[in-house]
Amino acid sequence: MNGAEIIIRSLVDQGVEVIFGYPGGAVLPIYDAIFGQNKLRHILVRHEQGAVHAAEGYARSTGKVGAVLVTSGPGATNAVTGLTDALMDSIPIVCITGQVATHLIGNDAFQEADTTGITRPCTKHNYLVKSADDVARVVHEAFYVARSGRPGPVVIDMPKDVQLAKGDYVGPETVAHRTYQPRIQGEPSAIERAVKLIAGAKRPIFYTGGGVINAGPEASARLIEFARMTGVPVTNTLMGLGAFPGSDPQFVGMLGMHGTYEANKAMHDCDVMVCLGARFDDRITGRLDAFSPNSQKIHVDIDPSSINKNVSVDVPIIGDVGAVLGDMIEIWKRDGLKTDSQALKAWWGTIDEWRSIKCLSYDQDETTIKPQYAIERLYDLTKDRETFITTEVGQHQMWAAQFYKFETPNHWMTSGGLGTMGYGMPAAIGVQLAHPDALVVDIAGEASILMCIQELSTAAQYNLPIKVFVLNNEYMGMVRQWQELLHGGRYSESYSEALPDFVKLAEAFGVKGLRAERPDQVDGLIEEMVNTDGPVLADVRVDKVENCFPMIPSGSAHDDMILGPVDRAKREVTDAGKALV
Amino acid sequence: MTDVEKCSRRHTIAALVDNESGVLARVIGLFSGRGYNIESLTVAETNPSEKVSRITIVTSGTPMVIEQIKAQLGRLVPVHKVGDLTIEGPHVERELALIKVAGTGEPRVESLRIADIFRARVVDSTNDSFVFELTGASSKLDAFVDLMKPLGLVDVSRTGIVAISRGAESL
Numbered sequence: 001m002n003g004a005e006i007i008i009r010s011l012v013d014q015g016v017e018v019i020f021g022y023p024g025g026a027v028l029p030i031y032d033a034i035f036g037q038n039k040l041r042h043i044l045v046r047h048e049q050g051a052v053h054a055a056e057g058y059a060r061s062t063g064k065v066g067a068v069l070v071t072s073g074p075g076a077t078n079a080v081t082g083l084t085d086a087l088m089d090s091i092p093i094v095c096i097t098g099q100v101a102t103h104l105i106g107n108d109a110f111q112e113a114d115t116t117g118i119t120r121p122c123t124k125h126n127y128l129v130k131s132a133d134d135v136a137r138v139v140h141e142a143f144y145v146a147r148s149g150r151p152g153p154v155v156i157d158m159p160k161d162v163q164l165a166k167g168d169y170v171g172p173e174t175v176a177h178r179t180y181q182p183r184i185q186g187e188p189s190a191i192e193r194a195v196k197l198i199a200g201a202k203r204p205i206f207y208t209g210g211g212v213i214n215a216g217p218e219a220s221a222r223l224i225e226f227a228r229m230t231g232v233p234v235t236n237t238l239m240g241l242g243a244f245p246g247s248d249p250q251f252v253g254m255l256g257m258h259g260t261y262e263a264n265k266a267m268h269d270c271d272v273m274v275c276l277g278a279r280f281d282d283r284i285t286g287r288l289d290a291f292s293p294n295s296q297k298i299h300v301d302i303d304p305s306s307i308n309k310n311v312s313v314d315v316p317i318i319g320d321v322g323a324v325l326g327d328m329i330e331i332w333k334r335d336g337l338k339t340d341s342q343a344l345k346a347w348w349g350t351i352d353e354w355r356s357i358k359c360l361s362y363d364q365d366e367t368t369i370k371p372q373y374a375i376e377r378l379y380d381l382t383k384d385r386e387t388f389i390t391t392e393v394g395q396h397q398m399w400a401a402q403f404y405k406f407e408t409p410n411h412w413m414t415s416g417g418l419g420t421m422g423y424g425m426p427a428a429i430g431v432q433l434a435h436p437d438a439l440v441v442d443i444a445g446e447a448s449i450l451m452c453i454q455e456l457s458t459a460a461q462y463n464l465p466i467k468v469f470v471l472n473n474e475y476m477g478m479v480r481q482w483q484e485l486l487h488g489g490r491y492s493e494s495y496s497e498a499l500p501d502f503v504k505l506a507e508a509f510g511v512k513g514l515r516a517e518r519p520d521q522v523d524g525l526i527e528e529m530v531n532t533d534g535p536v537l538a539d540v541r542v543d544k545v546e547n548c549f550p551m552i553p554s555g556s557a558h559d560d561m562i563l564g565p566v567d568r569a570k571r572e573v574t575d576a577g578k579a580l581v
Numbered sequence: 582m583t584d585v586e587k588c589s590r591r592h593t594i595a596a597l598v599d600n601e602s603g604v605l606a607r608v609i610g611l612f613s614g615r616g617y618n619i620e621s622l623t624v625a626e627t628n629p630s631e632k633v634s635r636i637t638i639v640t641s642g643t644p645m646v647i648e649q650i651k652a653q654l655g656r657l658v659p660v661h662k663v664g665d666l667t668i669e670g671p672h673v674e675r676e677l678a679l680i681k682v683a684g685t686g687e688p689r690v691e692s693l694r695i696a697d698i699f700r701a702r703v704v705d706s707t708n709d710s711f712v713f714e715l716t717g718a719s720s721k722l723d724a725f726v727d728l729m730k731p732l733g734l735v736d737v738s739r740t741g742i743v744a745i746s747r748g749a750e751s752l
Contacts, residue, residue, distance in 0.1 A: 116603060121614050125658040128602065145658055179599060180658045305652035308645055 003132040004029035004163040010139035012039045013172050016067045018058060018433050020051040024071025025111060026098030029163035046454035048075050050426035052082020056091045057430030060413050061388055063216055065146050068095040073111030081420060083153045084122040088417025089239060090214055092151035094142045101161040102130060115157045124152030132167025140175040149182025150303040151214055182302060186319030186327060194298045194315045195331045201272035202343035204232045210239030211277015211301060211321045213409045219322030220409045226329050230339050233351055235263040237278050238401055239416040246405030252351060256284045257552045258398040261359035261561055262351050268292050268559035275299045277321040280311040290557030300324045359550045359563055360402055369519050371396060371471045371542040375403040378469060381526045386438040388431045392424040392448030395477035395548045400443040422451030428466040429458055439530055446472040447496050456509040459535040467529050468537040470502060473544045481547045486573050502539035514538040554580040591641045592667040593674060593744045595752055599659035600626050600634040607657055608636060617650055621741030637743050664752045666744050674744040678722045683710040684733030692732040699725050
């Protein structure tokens, strides 16, 4: 076999069924190998960024590793945004990039880029393969690295001469990594300490993140079991939504900058915080010196570098969150432990008071569609089906997180860490390919959707029935909101001038276009959208100046939220706050 | 001094890594990308049969930053092991320098006399120059270089620190 054929064989043996890619000069031998087989399905995207996001959607909705194939030079550099996105959100991806022939490397050859150099800081690991005999080992190792420990993207740079050279194939079972052995089981004594802390807590909270999703559906099941046994309130990060049922009374909503008032207040006032697979990032903590000052903190994470990075914790546990939760449940049962029911009752009473503020309320009148209303209607009309939601980045993303309730893991795909506009539609394509019969909706904004609009062509080509639900307020809404709150209402370059007619745009791509302009048209639009067999792009004209609340303004403590327009009038953001992103 | 500077401390960190292409770039990129200091860095293959290199890095930071540096190094895929010699017990640190001094007459003789006191070896000599080889703690090298300045110091090349723990244990 030549190097290109070895790649295909290795991918197939790794269980890859779909690969997202775009051909070019430096990967032609691999495309030739794809042509001669039918085990691996290739999906032709329209831009390499879309290929990686599609693989991310595929990976996150299935728990498998996403596969990508792009050419050298611009193919590789276009993939960088997607790779960085996957790194920040811990999504397992293997991306094969073409490279100029080994004797040309370093010569500034046509479509040459230092791909391993460029992608070193935005991948978990990368390889430059110099011999066809190494190809199979490297591919198998790459899949192992991508999926093990804290998952992430891995790049394999394949010079063209290596693709053409003859080499030997080895199967996945023969490959063992000699250094990379992440720890799965947590330290038993630390877990014992953590469980004792939880049992003795008066105001505990479970703060859970994307790590629970990455640990697989069993981890979510254990989280639910442990939460039921203990009666502890649960909050999810943006990446963790779906790990705990969104409509469950024990769920206090998402936390963080646009999380619920009750979730952030509970985080601030708790006495024992149990962080499961989350990383205390700045969108969660607000001003660090005011973050949950009186709590003992337990942190379970598979990545040792997440521990004590932003917030020092009292009980660090390095391990797979599913395995650690299993151990915690076992100890709880073994010792017949119980939480202090009196204290917990009082704690829930306090939480219910915070809840009674109804921080997500909004006023829907008869003339203008509120974006929150559109998402609430979408939720009501799709919750009884198997529905996957992806998003772009901005206000619509936060509203989707606030108003769409996820009952199960792996049904919510969003760009959390990097905040990549353009993520949602290609991700929806990847999700739809993995779940052909499910409803897949990309909740989008009119600005974000234009960043990867070309992928509508991919959806059309493969007749993937994705639904793009654009909340069109004619503004880069989150930029406009920050300009209103922090920059005196000077709306510098945030108005989306010269927007296309989205219905005609959809039609130009061979896709159905729909529009709603009044609240009474929303239900009809959603019904028509979800009942259409092929892809749909829906242009929902929403209130142009609605802001996303509640909000922890930059530089503020996490319990110091702006609740809504009235509350906002009383607030000033400091200069130090303005410097924060 | 700010509070952060006050509790900032110098650490000598050793890492065993696979000697593969790009491994050094990975380590250096980690330090620059995350804003950590490198005061000195040395790297060489120490186990040729298994292609393992040892990297010695001298850095400084608060205990939280040092812990982060070690965790970040540890999660790099080609890294086998990371040790913090500064906190793991007594250790020996050495640095080697080659120091070129040019001159004739009394300063030339004086440089040789000082070299003798420091136990520096002359590894090259012309009629008007010496190259001294000196090993020792960095402070000893600093002192020697300072003394050579008025005597015709021309060039200094230093390796950066290598370090190893005392006693029978390996890293």
